Amino acid sequence: MPAFRTLDDLSPLGKRVLLRADLNVPVRDGAITDTTRIDRVIPTICELAGKGARVIVLSHFDRPKGRVVPSMSLAPVAEMLEAKVQHPVRFVHDCIGPEAEQAVASMKDGDVLVLENTRFHGGEEANDAEFTKMLAGLGDFYVNDAFSAAHRAHASTEGLARFLPSFAGRLMEAELNALSAALEKPDRPVGAIVGGAKISTKLDLIGNILGKVDTLFIVGAMANTFLAAEGIAVGKSLQEADMHETARRIVVEAREKGCEIVLPVDAVVAREFKAGAPSEVCLIGEVPADTMILDAGPRTVELIIERLGQLRTLVWNGPLGAFEIEPFDTATVEVARGAAALTEQGKLKTIAGGGDTVSALRHAGVADKMSYVSTAGGAFLEWLEGKLLPGISVLTDAAQHAAPL
Numbered sequence: 001m002p003a004f005r006t007l008d009d010l011s012p013l014g015k016r017v018l019l020r021a022d023l024n025v026p027v028r029d030g031a032i033t034d035t036t037r038i039d040r041v042i043p044t045i046c047e048l049a050g051k052g053a054r055v056i057v058l059s060h061f062d063r064p065k066g067r068v069v070p071s072m073s074l075a076p077v078a079e080m081l082e083a084k085v086q087h088p089v090r091f092v093h094d095c096i097g098p099e100a101e102q103a104v105a106s107m108k109d110g111d112v113l114v115l116e117n118t119r120f121h122g123g124e125e126a127n128d129a130e131f132t133k134m135l136a137g138l139g140d141f142y143v144n145d146a147f148s149a150a151h152r153a154h155a156s157t158e159g160l161a162r163f164l165p166s167f168a169g170r171l172m173e174a175e176l177n178a179l180s181a182a183l184e185k186p187d188r189p190v191g192a193i194v195g196g197a198k199i200s201t202k203l204d205l206i207g208n209i210l211g212k213v214d215t216l217f218i219v220g221a222m223a224n225t226f227l228a229a230e231g232i233a234v235g236k237s238l239q240e241a242d243m244h245e246t247a248r249r250i251v252v253e254a255r256e257k258g259c260e261i262v263l264p265v266d267a268v269v270a271r272e273f274k275a276g277a278p279s280e281v282c283l284i285g286e287v288p289a290d291t292m293i294l295d296a297g298p299r300t301v302e303l304i305i306e307r308l309g310q311l312r313t314l315v316w317n318g319p320l321g322a323f324e325i326e327p328f329d330t331a332t333v334e335v336a337r338g339a340a341a342l343t344e345q346g347k348l349k350t351i352a353g354g355g356d357t358v359s360a361l362r363h364a365g366v367a368d369k370m371s372y373v374s375t376a377g378g379a380f381l382e383w384l385e386g387k388l389l390p391g392i393s394v395l396t397d398a399a400q401h402a403a404p405l
Contacts, residue, residue, distance in 0.1 A: 004176065004395045005167045007044070010141060012053030014109050018139035019044065019169065020156050022146040023059035023077045023114075032080055036375055037148070042085055044145045044169035045112060049087060052109040056138055057081075058095060058118055058156045060149065066122030078114040089114055096121065096134040104138045118156045125154050132159035145169025147176070148376035150391030151383075161394040168395055176392070178372035179383055182351040183212045187312035193304075193335070195220030195318025196356075199243045199250075205317070206250060208386035211257045215311065217304055219320040219331075223263050224293055226251070232285050235269065237293040262307065266297030268321065268328060275325045295321030296331035305338035308348060314339060316352035317384060319360040333364040340366035353380035 010017075021041040026033045048055045062072040075091050082089035088111075092103045095115035103113055115138075118124040123131025132155040136142070142164040144150070149157045150172075160166070168176065183190070190213045196202050199222045209216065218226055221238040228234050229244035254261050263284070269291035270279040281297045282288070296304075300320075308314060316339070323329040342348035352361060353374030361367040374380040379389060 004173075004392075006173045007047060007143070007167060007170060010143070010167050012048050012051050012141065015053055015140040016104060016107070016138065017048055017053040017055055018135065018142045018160060018164065019048065019055055019057050020142070020144045020146045020149070020160070021045075021057050021059045021169075022148045023057070023074060023081070024061050024149075025077060025080075027076070030076070032076065035080060035084070038077070038081055038084055040171050040375070041145050041169070042081075044143065044171060045081075045085055046087070047170065048143070049085075049110045049112055054104070054107040054109060055112045056104060056107075057112065057114045058135070059114075059146070060119040060124065060154075060156070061117045062119070064117060064119050066119070066125070068120045072117055072119075074114060074117050081112075081114065085112065087112060092116060094120075096131065096138075100138060118154075123155055125152075127153050127155050127159045129159070131155050132163060136160055136163035139164055142166045143169045144391060144395060145171045146391070147172050147374070148379050150376075150389045151379040151387070153390035157391040158394050161391075166395055172395075174372065175374060175376065178351050178374070181349060181371075182313060182315045183209065183384075186212075187349060189214040189311050190313040190315070191215040191217065191308065191311040192315040193217045193219060193318065193320075195222065195320060197221045197238060198240055199225050199247060200240060202318075203246070204385035204387070205381065208384065209315070210250070210254050210259050213259055213315070215260050215262060215307060216254060217262045217307075219264065219296060219300075219304075220318050221293075222318075223296075226261075226263055227284060233287055233289065234293060235287040235289050235291045237269075237287070237291075262303070264293075264296045264300040265303060266299040267293040268295035268297055268330070269293050270328075273322065273325070276327075279327060294325075295323075295328040296335075298331075301331050301334045301338075304335050308335075308339055308342055311348060314348055314350045315384070316350065317354045317357055317381070319356055323356075323360045323363060329360075329363060332360045336361055336364035336366050340364075340369035343370055353377075353384075 078091035142160045192213045224237045224239035226247045229247035270277045320331040321328045323332040350370040
C-alpha cells in the first residue's frame with residue numbers, strides 16, 4: 001500500500017481541520033442502538049482538539065438523496081458525541097452556507113463543531129466541484145477517518161482531498177495498517193474463512209484472495225454449492241445449481257495457485273429453519289434428502305481450529321452457519337473463540353470484517369479479542385475484492401498536491 005500521511009505529519013494548532021467521520025449509526029425509535037462508529041472516531045477528535053485544532057466534523061447519515069429530511073439529522077448524534085468525548089460539541093443545521101461559515105469563524109482552538117448531514121445536499125454524492133469547494137473553504141486541512149465510506153467517491157470522502165492537504169485519522173490509519181498486514185504483507189501461512197449464502201456474491205472476493213492465501217475455508221451456505229458441484233447430495237439445503245461449474249473452476253484455479261480449499265466434513269441439519277428446531281449431526285455425503293444444512297458440524301469445527309493453529313494470519317468474512325438462530329450458531333461461536341484464543345496467545349493475527357461477521361463475533365463475545373475487526377462493511381468487502389477505494393487512493397496519489405481553491 002502506498003504511503004499516506006497521518007496525524008503525526010500534521011501540526012494542527014490554531015488550524016481549521018475538516019474531519020470526515022462516519023457517524024451513520026443505527027437508530028431505532030429515535031434512539032441510537034449502537035455507538036461503535038462514534039466510539040471509534042473519538043481518539044482522532046480528542047487528539048486534534050487536544051493539540052489545539054478547530055475540529056469541524058463532517059458525516060453523512062442514511063440516504064436523504066439530496067433533500068433535508070429531519071429524521072436524518074445529525075443533531076442527536078452530535079449530542080451523543082458530546083457525551084462520549086466529555087467536551088462541548090456545537091451543532092450547526094447545515095454543512096455549507098452562512099450558518100456553517102459563521103459557526104466556523106467563531107471557533108476557538110480546541111473547539112469541536114459538527115455540521116449537518118452532508119447528504120442533505122445533492123452535491124455530496126455527485127462529488128460536485130462547487131459543493132466540494134464550499135466545504136473546503138471551511139478548513140485548512142482535511143483528515144479522513146471514515147474508512148467505512150472510502151468506497152464512495154463523494155465530495156466529503158474523496159473530493160476534499162483534491163483541494164486541501166490531506167491526512168488519515170487514527171481509525172483510518174489503524175484500518176489501513178490492519179488490511180496491509182492481512183493480505184499485502186502478511187505473516188505466512190495465511191488463511192481465510194469465507195462464508196455467506198451465495199458464491200455469486202463473493203466471486204470477486206474469492207478471485208482476489210486465491211493467489212494470496214495458503215488455505216481457504218469455504219463455509220456457510222456457499223459451501224453447499226461447492227459440495228453439490230462435486231456430486232455430493234446436500235438435501236434441501238440452500239445452494240446455487242447454476243454456479244456448479246463456477247465452483248469447480250474455483251477449485252481448479254486454487255490448486256494451480258497453491259491454495260488449499262477446505263470444505264465442511266460434517267454438518268448440523270434440520271427439517272425446519274426456526275429457533276430450537278430438532279437437529280442432528282451427519283457426515284457430509286450422508287445428509288438426509290428431507291433436511292437442510294444449517295451449520296457446520298463438530299468435526300468441521302475441530303478441523304478448522306486445528307488448521308488455524310498452523311497459520312500466522314487469518315482473514316475472516318462470513319459465518320459458518322445460520323448463527324442468528326440457536327442452535328445453528330454453535331460452529332461460528334466455537335471457531336471464533338478458537339481463533340480468539342490463538343490471537344491472545346500471540347500465535348495468530350486475525351483481521352475480520354463484514355456486517356454478519358462483526359455481529360457473529362460479538363455474539364461469540366470475542367469481537368474485542370481479535371487483532372482487528374473492521375466495521376466498514378462495504379468498504380471492507382470491496383478491499384477484499386481487490387477494488388480501488390477512491391477515498392484511500394486520493395490520500396496516497398498525486399492528488400495530495402491540493403488544487404488551489
